Amino acid sequence: MTTRFSVRALALAGLLLSSAAPSLAAPCGTGSFETWLEDFKKEAAAKGISQSAIQAGLTGVALDKAVIARDHSQKVFSQTFEEFSGRMVPPRLARGSNMLKQYGSVLSRIEQAYGVPGEILVAIWGLETDFGSGDMGKLPVVRVLATMAHDCRRTELFQGELLAALKILQRGDLPLRDLVGAYAGEIGQTQFLPSSYIKYGVDYDGNGHVDLRHSVPDVLASTANLLKTNGWRPGPYEEGTANFEAMREWNRSVIYRKTIALFADKLKGH
DSSP: OTTTTTTTHHHHHHHHHSSOOOOOOOSSSSOOOOOOOOOHHHHHHTTTOOHHHHHHHHTTTOHHHHHHHHHHHHOOOOOOOOHHHHHHSHHHHHHHHHOOOHHHHHHHHHHHHOOHHHHHHHHHHHHTTTTTTSSSOOOEEEEEHHHHHHHHSSSHHHHHHHHHHHHHHHSSOOOOOOOEEEOEEEETTTTTTHHHHHOOOOOOTTTOOOOOTTTTHHHHHHHHHHHHHTTSSOOSSSSHHHHHHHGGGGGOOHHHHHHHHHHHHHHHHH
């Protein structure tokens, strides 16, 4: 994702700071990572995670100091809307138009079910990972989340995300080898945090699993479900509308949301 360390990073930080998290109390940063991890395993079991998922996900997990350094060195985003949208939209417009056509029937069914137009979903998909062909992240999600949870800055939030990642394993949605993502644990073609994966994920292709890495129907329907659940209704989506506010759950940056709206408008007219 081209924007991971810019607008998206800042918006994600705001989301993490304001999200509700389950009450977890494995003490952070006060002892060794290994001791903390053993405490977390006990809490995960108490929260209903199976021993098989705990062992599969957490055996051999080690602290990743590079993740901590990256999190502590986030820079302030300084581009204007014109600069950001001008860099992000034009190179993706032709392919976005092709994606609208290629997945037209799926997008039409999703719009009927969730009220979110295909242009918005394709715009988000393109901006996040170049329609699934770009960088979805290569970091082991469990290692990233365990590291962040032990760091003490936002430990309860990241413990909640780590618990959700183990639920993804337990449900069989993704095997551990595919549970890879970005610097804060975002997964898949539209970069869901594990808690959002669990909360909003939709098995739209009907194969029994929510697969946000490989299944385009699952990706698009899950993104639409997130927006609808957070207030999206059929209608306009420009700045100042209720739907623009509904997109805050996707990304809190005004510049990013304005870019989504611009991209969607250009796709409609392309």
